[in-house]
Amino acid sequence: MVLGLRNFTERSGDGVGEPVLDTANEEDLMHVQPGVAIVLGARPPESPGTLYISNKQVVWLSDVDKERGYAVDFLAISLHAVSRDPEAYPSPCIYAQIETGADEDVDSADSDAECNESLDVSQITEMRLVPSDHSQLEALFDIFCECAELNPEPDEEQEEEHNWIFSADQLLDDTTMNEEGDSQWQLAENLGNPIGYANGNHDLAHSVLELRISDQRFDDADEMEHEVQDGHP
Amino acid sequence: MLFFSYFKDLVGREVTVELKNDLAIRGTLHSVDQYLNIKLENTKVVDQDKYPHMLSVRNCFIRGSVVRYVQLPPDGVDVELLHDATRREARGG
Structure with a gap:
């Protein structure tokens, strides 16, 4: 506005x-x-x-x-x-x-x-x-x-308040959604280069992909690991 | 909705509305709507030295989103009623 x-x-x-x-x-x-x-x-x-x-x-x-x-x-x-x-x-x-x-x-x-x-x-x-x-x-x-x-007042402000009130739940939901979102995005990106996956077992390819994603996540930063642990005591 | 109903009960009483820009306006509560927009009558600015130009506007519409506090008349606060209402609100009823 x-x-x-x-x-x-x-x-x-x-x-x-x-x-x-x-x-x-x-x-x-x-x-x-x-x-x-x-x-x-x-x-x-x-x-x-x-x-x-x-x-x-x-x-x-x-x-x-x-x-x-x-x-x-x-x-x-x-x-x-x-x-x-x-x-x-x-x-x-x-x-x-x-x-x-x-x-x-x-x-x-x-x-x-x-x-x-x-x-x-x-x-x-x-x-x-x-x-x-x-x-x-x-x-x-x-x-x-x-x-x-x-x-x-425009709706977005009300939604913000809503988020704020239920911040704890919202945080967990957001994390889950982001993780799903990220993996989907990475999958889509990798599909751009289907050689090696095309004739193979699709489930296997998917698992390998997931493994790679997990590897990346834990290799990247120690901080991430702490956050994950803090989030799930 | 609790505060909406609550303020409706205060219609006709003297209140002081403090705005987020620090302006405080005293007047008779004329009406309030679901967005907590507030209409006052026979208003006067509390700190007249700071806001001399607003001296006694007759009626005044204040946007709910700019209100910081509403100071209530002490005898306008029915503690028991508020207790019950907040409990009901908390139960989602």
Whole structure:
């Protein structure tokens, strides 16, 4: 998954229309909100623009500069909120925190944003979306919530946890599988040179092959032997 | 699923959600879903000196995967109930 904010320029209709979405991967447009300014980190607001919310990501496209646009996956939005406190920001807005994948740089990224316009947008950790029509805030918030819930963490992370919990069993399974996998692989490799095996007893050839594999394994390294012993006390 | 059910019982209570980026947000638990995404209402940032810009956002959606801790109201913890529930969960029931 892609963390952080990124530049987005792919527009339909000769680069002037809606953002090009990944419809092949079931990406659908959920909501369009015209008249939205975007504030990245401590940069000045950019407006006017249009906000496009799909079931996968939030895209903001500038209405004036057709080359300017930003997108962030819902997977990377840690938190979003309705901010109406004038002390926090002068206009009511949707406030979002963005996970960048480089947590240590959070503070420096913020201070960089103040002085450096050309900053790498992938380091932006905060985003404000300021609709000119304030009455749309609650609706926008609800759509954000709905879409965030459509984007749980990807499966591989759950599987990792699964492995982790059953690490002892998993380790044994993995070892067995690897050994089988290795011998199959070596067998296949040797079949590339079938002379001497072709007319012979296939079982015998197979046994010889296995013997060779075993020999190699124990010749190679003493460490391996220790590991095997440790694994089967 | 145990924690999902457990957090659902805490809806309406005051909790503090601590994020993996060290931000801690206090608020009324509005709802929680199966991914442990958390919605808070009437939130305020605990360490306001460090995060002044987040001062009192009204409602707030926090992605379950970025939550490190949820601090519960002490009287919201029914130890007996949790004991039973964890035992049931451990038995796979």
